[in-house]
Amino acid sequence: MIEREPADLLALAQGGSRTALARLLTYVESESPRHRTTASLVYAKPAPYVVGITGPPGAGKSTLTDRLITTALSHGSFDGDGAFDQVGILCVDPSSPFTGGAILGDRIRMQDHATDEHVFIRSMATRGHLGGLSLAVPDALRVLGAANFTLALVETVGVGQMEVDIASAADTTVVVTNPGWGDAMQANKAGLLEVADIFVINKADRTGVRETRRDLEQMLDLGGTHDWRPVIIETVASDGVGTEELWSAISDHRRFFAGARREARVRQRTRANFDQVLAATLRAQIGAVSAGQAYDAQIAQLLADQTDPYRAADTLLSES
Amino acid sequence: MIEREPADLLALAQGGSRTALARLLTYVESESPRHRTTASLVYAKPAPYVVGITGPPGAGKSTLTDRLITTALSHGSFDGDGAFDQVGILCVDPSSPFTGGAILGDRIRMQDHATDEHVFIRSMATRGHLGGLSLAVPDALRVLGAANFTLALVETVGVGQMEVDIASAADTTVVVTNPGWGDAMQANKAGLLEVADIFVINKADRTGVRETRRDLEQMLDLGGTHDWRPVIIETVASDGVGTEELWSAISDHRRFFAGARREARVRQRTRANFDQVLAATLRAQIGAVSAGQAYDAQIAQLLADQTDPYRAADTLLSES
Numbered sequence: 001m002i003e004r005e006p007a008d009l010l011a012l013a014q015g016g017s018r019t020a021l022a023r024l025l026t027y028v029e030s031e032s033p034r035h036r037t038t039a040s041l042v043y044a045k046p047a048p049y050v051v052g053i054t055g056p057p058g059a060g061k062s063t064l065t066d067r068l069i070t071t072a073l074s075h076g077s078f079d080g081d082g083a084f085d086q087v088g089i090l091c092v093d094p095s096s097p098f099t100g101g102a103i104l105g106d107r108i109r110m111q112d113h114a115t116d117e118h119v120f121i122r123s124m125a126t127r128g129h130l131g132g133l134s135l136a137v138p139d140a141l142r143v144l145g146a147a148n149f150t151l152a153l154v155e156t157v158g159v160g161q162m163e164v165d166i167a168s169a170a171d172t173t174v175v176v177t178n179p180g181w182g183d184a185m186q187a188n189k190a191g192l193l194e195v196a197d198i199f200v201i202n203k204a205d206r207t208g209v210r211e212t213r214r215d216l217e218q219m220l221d222l223g224g225t226h227d228w229r230p231v232i233i234e235t236v237a238s239d240g241v242g243t244e245e246l247w248s249a250i251s252d253h254r255r256f257f258a259g260a261r262r263e264a265r266v267r268q269r270t271r272a273n274f275d276q277v278l279a280a281t282l283r284a285q286i287g288a289v290s291a292g293q294a295y296d297a298q299i300a301q302l303l304a305d306q307t308d309p310y311r312a313a314d315t316l317l318s319e320s
Numbered sequence: 321m322i323e324r325e326p327a328d329l330l331a332l333a334q335g336g337s338r339t340a341l342a343r344l345l346t347y348v349e350s351e352s353p354r355h356r357t358t359a360s361l362v363y364a365k366p367a368p369y370v371v372g373i374t375g376p377p378g379a380g381k382s383t384l385t386d387r388l389i390t391t392a393l394s395h396g397s398f399d400g401d402g403a404f405d406q407v408g409i410l411c412v413d414p415s416s417p418f419t420g421g422a423i424l425g426d427r428i429r430m431q432d433h434a435t436d437e438h439v440f441i442r443s444m445a446t447r448g449h450l451g452g453l454s455l456a457v458p459d460a461l462r463v464l465g466a467a468n469f470t471l472a473l474v475e476t477v478g479v480g481q482m483e484v485d486i487a488s489a490a491d492t493t494v495v496v497t498n499p500g501w502g503d504a505m506q507a508n509k510a511g512l513l514e515v516a517d518i519f520v521i522n523k524a525d526r527t528g529v530r531e532t533r534r535d536l537e538q539m540l541d542l543g544g545t546h547d548w549r550p551v552i553i554e555t556v557a558s559d560g561v562g563t564e565e566l567w568s569a570i571s572d573h574r575r576f577f578a579g580a581r582r583e584a585r586v587r588q589r590t591r592a593n594f595d596q597v598l599a600a601t602l603r604a605q606i607g608a609v610s611a612g613q614a615y616d617a618q619i620a621q622l623l624a625d626q627t628d629p630y631r632a633a634d635t636l637l638s639e640s
Contacts, residue, residue, distance in 0.1 A: 308359045309593055317598070
C-alpha cells in the first residue's frame with residue numbers, strides 16, 4: 001500500500017474503508033512523525049464510549065467480548081439512548097510481542113465478526129512507541145472516534161498494573177472473574193477495586209459461584225468509597241447466558257455516570273494521559289539532548305571540574 | 321545550630337569541624353536550594369579515592385570496613401603513594417528509612433572509630449531527594465573531597481541493582497561473599513561480575529571456602545571481558561585475618577587503574593551521573609510544570625478538544 005497522508009486516510013476511513021482505518025492505527029502505534037499528525041487530526045473529534053474488559057488469562061474475556069458485540073449490535077443503542085451501528089474492538093496484550101493488523105490466536109473465536117461490516121477488531125501489543133500501550137491505546141480510541149465509531153470495547157489480558165491502567169481509561173470497566181477467584185486477582189485486589197464498575201463471574205455454571213460472589217461483596221463492603229457500587233453479574237459466555245444482563249448493567253453505569261460524574265472522570269483521565277505524554281516527550285528530549293555536541297561540551301566541562309552536574313543540566317536544557 | 325551558608329560551613333569543615341561537615345552532607349541529602357549551592361561549591365575540588373564495599377546483609381561488611389579503616393590508617397598511603405591521614409565512610413542502606421547523622425544499629429561495631437578524629441562515619445538512607453541515593457552519594461563524596469578527605473569508603477547493604485549502581489561509582493569495588501555463596505548473590509551474578517574489582521570471601525574459617533572460590537573463578541573465567549581480572553581474597557574480618565591482603569589488593573587495583581584506564585572509568589561515571597541529574601532535573605520540571613497555570617490552560621484546551629496531548633506538551637515545555 002502506498003503511504004498516504006493521515007488526512008486522506010481519515011477521509012477514507014470515515015467513508016468506511018477498513019484498510020485506511022487499520023493504516024491510521026498503525027501510525028498511532030509507531031514513533032514516526034505520522035503518529036503526531038494522526039493524533040492532531042483525531043483529537044478534535046468526539047471520542048467513542050469505551051467499555052474496558054479486563055481479567056486474568058483464561059477467564060473467558062474473548063468469548064464474553066464476542067457475545068457482547070452481538071448483544072450490543074442487536075440493541076443498537078444504550079437503553080434507547082446513544083445509537084450506534086458499528087463496534088470497534090481493541091484487543092490489548094501487553095505481554096505479547098505481536099502487533100499490527102494480525103488477529104491473535106485466541107481472537108479466532110471472534111472470527112464470526114471478523115468479516116462483519118459492523119465490527120472492526122484490532123490487536124495491539126507492546127512495540128516501539130515511547131510510553132508503550134498506555135499512550136497508544138487512547139490515541140487508537142480517538143482514531144476510532146474520528147472514524148465515526150461511537151462505541152468501542154477494549155479487552156486487556158491480565159490484571160497487572162499496566163492492564164488495569166489501560167482498562168481504567170474506559171468509561172465503564174468490566175472485570176472478569178471465575179468461580180474460584182484466582183491468586184492473580186487476589187494479589188491485585190486493591191487495584192481492581194479501584195477500577196471495576198462491573199464484576200462478571202464468568203463460567204458461572206461451575207461450582208463456587210456463591211463463594212466468589214460473597215468474597216466480592218465483602219471486598220466491596222470494605223473498599224466502597226465511590227458513589228457507584230460495582231454490580232456483580234453472573235455469565236456463562238460460551239452459552240450466551242447473562243450477556244443481556246451485562247449489557248443492561250453497562251447501560252445503567254453509563255446513565256449513572258452521565259453529566260458531572262463523567263466530566264470528572266474525563267478530566268482525571270485527560271490529566272493522566274497528558275502527564276504520560278509530557279513524561280514521554282521529556283524522555284525523548286533527554287535522548288535528543290544526549291546525542292548532541294552541547295551535551296559533549298558539558299561532559300568535557302564536568303571532567304575538567306569546571307561545572308557541577310546540576311548547573312550543567314540547567315545549561316544544557318536551557319540551550320536546547 | 322543556626323543555618324549557615326554552605327561556603328562558611330565548607331571553610332569550617334576544611335578546618336576540621338565535623339559538625340560543619342555533617343551539616344553540608346545534610347544539605348546534599350535534601351532538596352533545598354542549599355543542595356545546589358553545596359554541589360556547585362564542592363565540584364571544583366578534587367574527589368577522594370573511593371573504595372566501594374557491597375554484599376548481602378550478614379556478610380560481615382561492617383566488621384570488614386571497620387578493620388579496613390584501621391589497616392588503611394596504619395599504612396597512611398596506598399603502597400607508599402597517595403598519602404592520607406583521615407578516612408571518610410558513607411554507610412548506605414537503600415532499604416532503611418533512617419538517615420541523617422545517626423549511626424545505625426549495625427554500625428555500633430564501628431564505635432571504636434566513632435570518636436576517632438581520623439575517621440568520619442556517616443549513614444545515608446533513602447529520603448526525599450529526587451533520584452535518591454544514587455544522586456546523593458556522588459555529591460556526598462565530593463563534599464568529603466572538598467573537606468580534604470583523599471580516601472573514602474562507601475559501604476552499601478544488599479546486592480540489588482541500586483546497591484550495585486552505588487558501589488560501582490567507586491574507583492575500586494569490593495564485593496563481600498561468604499562460604500556458601502547465597503542465593504541473593506547468585507541471582508545477581510551478572511551485575512556483580514560487571515562491577516567487582518575484588519571479591520572477598522569473608523568468614524573464611526567456615527567450611528565451603530574452596531567451593532566458593534572455585535565458583536567465583538569459574539564465573540570469572542566465563543565473564544572475563546575486562547583487562548583487570550578480579551582478585552579473590554579470603555578474610556576472617558572478626559579476627560582481623562586477611563585485611564592486610566585486602567588493602568594490598570586495593571592498592572594494586574588503584575595502581576593498575578591509574579592513568580588512561582582511570583580516565584575512561586571517570587568519564588563513564590561522569591556521564592552516568594550527569595544522565596541521572598538530567599533525568600532528575602526533567603522530572604522536577606514536570607512537577608513544576610504540572611503545578612502551574614500554563615498546565616491548567618492546556619488541560620482546559622484538551623478537555624475542549626482544541627488541542628492534542630502531543631501539541632499541548634510541546635507548547636507547555638517550550639513556554640516553561
